Amino acid sequence: MFRRGSSAVCISYAELAEMRTSMGNVICFDFMSIKSNQVWGVAMARGHFILITMLFGWLFMSTASAAEFEGENQINDDLSLLFEEDELFISATQSARTLGKAPAIATVITDHQLENMGARNIFDALVTVPGFGYSYLNTISTESDIEVRGIKSRMDKVLMMIDGHRINNPFHGSFNHLFDEFPVEQIKRIEVIRGPGSALYGANAFVGVINIIMKKPGDFKGVKLKAGGGSNSRRHGNMLLGQGDADGGVVASYDRLDTDGSRQFVAADAIGGSGYTNFWRSTDTAHLIASMDKFSFSALYLDKRRGTPLSITNMIDTRTRTNNRQAYGSAQYRDRLGSVDVEARVGVDQFEWDTEWQINLPGFTTGHPLLKNRTYSGELRLQFEPLQGHHLTMGVSQEFQRQFDVRHIVNGVDVSNVFNHNKPAKRQLSAVYLQDEWEIRGDLILTAGLRFDHYSDFGNTTNPRLALVWSANDSLDIKLLYATAFRAPSFIEMYEINNPASVGNPNLRPEKMQTFEAGLVWKLTHNYQLSANLFHNRFTERIVPTTPLTINSGGATIWGGEVELKADWQEYLYGYLNYSYQKSKDNQTQLTLPNVPQHRIRVGANAGLFDDYLNFNAALRWDGKRSRAAGDTRAASPATTVVDLAVSTEKLMKGLTLSFKVHNLFNAKNYDPSPVSVANGYPRPGRTLLAEAEYKF
Template sequence: MVYGDADSVSIATGNLQTLRRAPAVASVVTAADIAAMGATDLDHVLETVAGLHISRSPNSYTPLYIMRGVFSQYAPQVLVLQNGVPVTTLYIGNKGNVWGTFPVEQISRIEVIRGPGSALYGSDAFSGVINIITKGPAEAAGTEVGLRLGSFQARDAWVQHGGKLGPIEIAAYLRTGTTDGQHRTLEADAQTRNDTLLGTHASLAPGGVNTGGDAVDLNLEAGYGQWRARFGYKLRDRQGSGAGIASALDPVGVGRSERINTSLGWADAQFSRNWGLGASISTQSYAQELDGYILLPPGTRFPTGLFPNGMIGIPETWERSTRLTAYADYSGFADHHVRVGIGHDDLDLYRTRERRNFTYTANGTPVPLPGLADFSDSNPFMRPHKRRIDYLYAQDEWRLATDWTLTAGVRHDRYSDFGGTTNPRFALVWDATFDLTAKLLYGRAFRAPSFNEAYSLANPVARGNANLKPETDRTLEAAFSWQAQADAQINLTLYRYEMSNIIRLVPNMMAGTGSTFANQGDQTGHGMELEGNWNVNRELRLVGNYAWQRSVDEATQKDAGYAPRHHLFGRADWQFGGNYTLSPQLNWVAGRQRATGDLRKPIADYRTFDLTLSTRRGKNQWNFSAAVRNIFDADAREPTLAPGLALPFDLPLAGRSFSVQASYKL
């Protein structure tokens, strides 16, 4: 523990390991870290992780998790897990457009792997893996109630409890919240350009973005011996349309998503002398419904006619997933720890519905209809689809010598719709000295096409392609962890990756008929990540990281665009007066480039400063915190995709905001 082994991580191999010796480049954010930084949402927390940046999508202002310069429209290249189970939705392949927020009060820790993880986790563990671990019965012991008020009419209240009911360990959490959302001004939108071309005046820009919404979160956990059951309910209602589903301001359109997760697992690490066994079944039910989404505002006119009530389109999806997995650990071989596992996923997008007040001409131009019509059966944006996956993986942790460990693993996935893929990884870890550990890692990863990319139908702008193959990635990493002294640690990572078969929209051969998804293009990237923490004394702790990356589109030999080349984060935690902590922090995002063909002005860098004052009095006491984010009201913006004709001035982030919080632990 003196040499930094107090932190541990489980997602690197499936077994709990010290962070310094784990065969991956990993970071851990604890509940204490979250409290110190005054975070009120998961995205605030993830922005502090080296190599990870939170961007935004125009559609609902959905957060995009950008790892090591890998940027795309929906960012499905980062796999998000909750207690080890994917929260991936089938339609667009990420966590869902109507994601809203994720509360932090019930988070025990967040484990993040930067780099490929498909050898253990399969699809989407492409540029990284994020595992959100919620508080169990021991960590949530007793009962806590809390209330938070903040800018934008934000109000949150929660209660959580941990304890025992006879021999059963119980943890429960309930939270409800609402916010009007930030309304920073969007100077121009997609309709602004249409007005210029067609001589109309329909655009609502300049105008504020639409980012409010309501939330309900319920989580239950029960443990009995080697058994553990979980139930989760996540409702997001009245979620604003952001900058508009079609990048045109829509102040009235709202979305609703309902997510229900269940899991039942059994694990016994000491099933017999040399064997550990485990198995689990998990399900996810996800529905995404929209209310009155206006693609283009009232007064929109095309050569085919006028839309007096606006151009309205309402695509909705319902899906369910069932995942079964089992593994066996064997330690009977000298200096080896072997794990083998199997699994089956049954993924079913079982219902789609689409209502709209327009149809299309042969070249994709919208034609107004007299009212809203249901196209679910006649001409939907997508029909129901199923996908089944069977997989098998094996992993060996081999202690080569006293200070050397080689971890080798491989996983084969067989998809019902596009075939099989095999992805290996190797990790050599060397404890060079008591205070220095070095790692050399190589891994391959893949991302399966989403249902939208493969099976989209009645969308003249973006048609699906059932012949798509997975995106692939190969990454080489060298990492060094130096315990400079008992209370100071420095980590350095160097990496290089090669992406192939990137799924992109490609113009159709026939002019005027939109684009189709295709495996088109390659990308390479390299970079470094520097992390450090220093307990200066009992009152002061400093933490920070700096990431630099350069990603290149191989077709043009130009910067791939959008992701920051430079990202710096720093925080100081100063404890004073016995029970108070003052935590200032800085977030600097710089060097974002436009992609080839995007002639807009360069994307401006930004710096935001936050400050949190909190108390930690312990059991049977009130705890308070007050936070201000973006103290100097910086005009921070996230880029929109090329060519920038829809949103020429990018997406404005929230300005200065305040929050105060009180909680009571019984």
């Protein structure tokens, strides 16, 4: 129980039956007088969960006290608060809706929240979203594999966009291996849709859509410099420049990250050897947005070099290195012609893959595959109201994808003509889509959409959506949603050759998803908001690597639910708690889909201390046990727990912000699922420290 009216917190073990300990019946701490050695003594003991419970209890009690003190004071409109920011959500329909009225199950993460949590990259933010997680995947790209609602895949089933520009590349179909550490300094907000989005966005919007909204002219003005370092020889620097206003100007950023990576001990690799992971990284990221009147231009360049925790054959690795690059340029025109809003966009993307693998023992065979992808794209979108109560969105898009400069070097010898790893390829796709947001009456909106895609290599696919949103009253919105989605087979799945583990098949069909959802958003009070939803997914035409070919085989059924409570009082005083459950079943084997937890819990709280002189942010992430793949007789992969703390101040000197973050505070030994050849799993990073200084002028 928590004792109100003082700074003391008491926890009864009678109320927490699962916490077995030889200590007394009740533990009480006073946070105003507790000594640091006492905190660490408790934390390092078996009952470190006690400290976590007390921490969040104290923070939420602080919010309750603040609410009593503030009474009914009006919150300033210009604060980037959890509830106020909902008004700007656009990704669900391409028109502004509140989260409650958006025809999707969605989440918004603001720049204010990114700063307070001390987010190092976008994945630090995405794992706070209900149903989201990620794990290490030891494949050709040594990537972080994103998980959404019980589904994971080395080829992405999540679409990522930057200001509406697609990031997923044709080779993998993914974004993870390059954008998992994408910097957050120029991000204004991250909009996340949990569920299908192909009716509006096409391929890869299978189980989720992530749209990163960058700061544009008018959002930032001046110069901001950041520098910092921390554990594992981490060095990080960022520069953000902004000039002009919403009518015209420029915002540009450059980010550099270097780290030796967390050296985690591996007791036994695929051949019984032991040693340390070698996951070093070095990344350069540059982004530019320039605008003038109705025209705008954006560009991105990302160059990422890194090692790998283990080799592609799951052995201790000192040789493998990847050097992947991605860049794009995109020009947009927006105008209102009469009663019609017009948006036209053209762009070009370049992806370059350059990886040198240690295939066997150090000093033996190395493989060095290389290739390039280039995509030309164009889109025209119109929005208008043909009849009262109807908001129509219609558009056409065209893409041309090309894979070229495909080469393979083995032990320094170019064997591209006799033993290449992939082949040149071309793909052309055309799409047309239509969406109607029909306001049947003031409290009832029906959204109906349909998109038709034609691909030159596998044919046609049509994907509809229906969404009914009922505003039962000023505080409660109820949603019923239906949609289908598809994932186009990637070039590696279609054209990979001379790889016994994954042989391409040019006759693959797209994966398909059918989803039913029901949800609600309930503003319990001015300070509390409850969101809950249920979903049922039917996954068919799964793309599965087999011998001798990658094929479409079988499907899966996934159902579950998510619930989240948010509390928000002031700019620096808010918290959240969410729980996700999913149950999956392979329709052929009737087994649970492997390597994804059924249960996830996320808890976070932010509080300004000492009259907001210090900002304190704490977050807990717990993922339950994960079942093994068929034929793997090991016990389920253990549950994982990570606690992060971030402290910052911006009141020492005008323009100066100092921050300190501890990731994995308790140095928990967490492992991601691995093949049987790596008995304990892939080790996750232990405790890491990060200190940074930022100055704006």
